[in-house]
Amino acid sequence: MDIIRVGIDLAKSVFQLHAVDRREKTIWRRRLARDEWLNVLRATVPLHAQIGMEACGGAHYWARRLQTLGYTVKLIAPQFVKPYVKSNKNDANDAEAICEAMSRPGMRFVSVKTVEQQDVQAAHRVRTGLMEQRTAKANQIRGLASEYGLVAPKQILQLRRAVPVWLENSDCCLSDRFRRLLIGIWEDLRALDERIAELDREIAAIAASDPVAVRLQQLRGVGPMVATALLAAVGDARQFANGRQMAASLGLTPKQNSSGGKERLLGISKRGDSYVRCLLIHGARAMIQMARRRTDALSLWVMRIAANRHPNVAAVALANKTARIAWAMITRETDYHPELAAQ
Structure with a gap:
């Protein structure tokens, strides 16, 4: 088969492939499982063919795998693939749309990320998630404490100073049970602070070494x-x-x-x-x-x-x-x- 271009619709377990020849005629369609699709593609598609995928979850990993095998890989942003989807949306139509979109002369492609880029990106995403958790935990402390007549300033720095004072002050209207609960969520907040500080140091080390x-x-x-x-x-x-x-x-x-x-x-x-x-x-x-x-x-x-x-x-x-x-x-x-x- 004289395949020049293959569009692949990625998923967790099932991969849909759509290939065309030099006359832009569809000559190969396959729906393959995750553990077999790469071997079938190697056996069917020549190395001079271009492989196209949407820039979605897992796309950069598979793009690196295909590049290692010698293929030219093109990643396309999903919003640029959508106009080429014909009729109803399904895996086969999505793969065909990817194959069609990557043929356009003016199409914009996403560069394939290296493992190092994804490592740094992962560090930033984990840090962002931890900061969201810390904000939620601080708001939870403020909300619960306000039911006992305790109000802390908006800044988290002021909250860190206020909570130990509340716990040490025996004159506060805190029951023993709520005092134990407050100690638990206060420790959760401090643990999040430590994890964020660790990631800050790691990101600073990356910035100093690059x-x-x-x-x-x-x-x-x-x-x-x-x-x-x-x-x-x-x-x-x-x-x-x-x-x-x-x-x-x-x-x-x-x-x-x-x-x-x-x-x-x-x-x-x-x-x-x-x-x-x-x-x-x-x-x-x-x-x-x-x-x-x-x-x-x-x-x-x-x-x-x-x-x-x-x-x-x-x-x-x-x-x-x-x-x-x-x-x-x-x-x-x-x-x-x-x-x-x-x-």
Whole structure:
């Protein structure tokens, strides 16, 4: 069979394959189990064929496996596959849509993540989950304590100071039973603090050992957390033709609703990785606070925006510029040049 392209719909246990030849005619369809699909594909599909998959859970793992075997792998964002799904949605139609989508000349593909990228990404995701658990635990403590007339300030630092005082104060209206419960959830909160601190140290160690992350931290508003999250998301950034494309992939450029030659720009698109975008914007907010006391070109540029626009607009504009500068530093392997930052 002269197969040139194969679309694969991934799942937990069942994999649907759809292959076409040089005349774009469907010549092979198979529904295979997880433990057999790779062997069948190797025996049927020649190495010159391209393999396409949606960039979903497990896609990067399978892409690396296929690349090891010598195949060219294309990962496509699910929203770019959906327009090619014909009729009802099922595994066979999804595989056919993937095969069709990857043939388009203007299609955008997702770069395959390395194991190191996924390790760093996993560390950030675990940390985010732990922080959500810590916030929920702190709110639980506040809610339960308020039923006994005890109120703590909103900041978690103040809560850490208040709980030991409540437990040590025998005059508090706390029953023995609730005191034991409070000790338990207080220990849970401290355990979450320790786990988050461990991950902070691990991420800082990764940022200190990676040369690209070290260079990125020359940027203002970029620390170990932002640098490692950005590298985990974009890798070598060579899938982007320029810095604007990378900023757009992170959702930092405006949406458009233009028609009839009239351009109408809306708020930022908020596409891509919301976690990385959030970190970049928070870093930009911190940089703006410092820029009020600086006279360099970048500080003057962002303060001119902040003087005329909402502070959030200035923060997003600076985050956009940070992403563009980061693209240049990653792809060209250069250091940060402050004199070029405001251009």
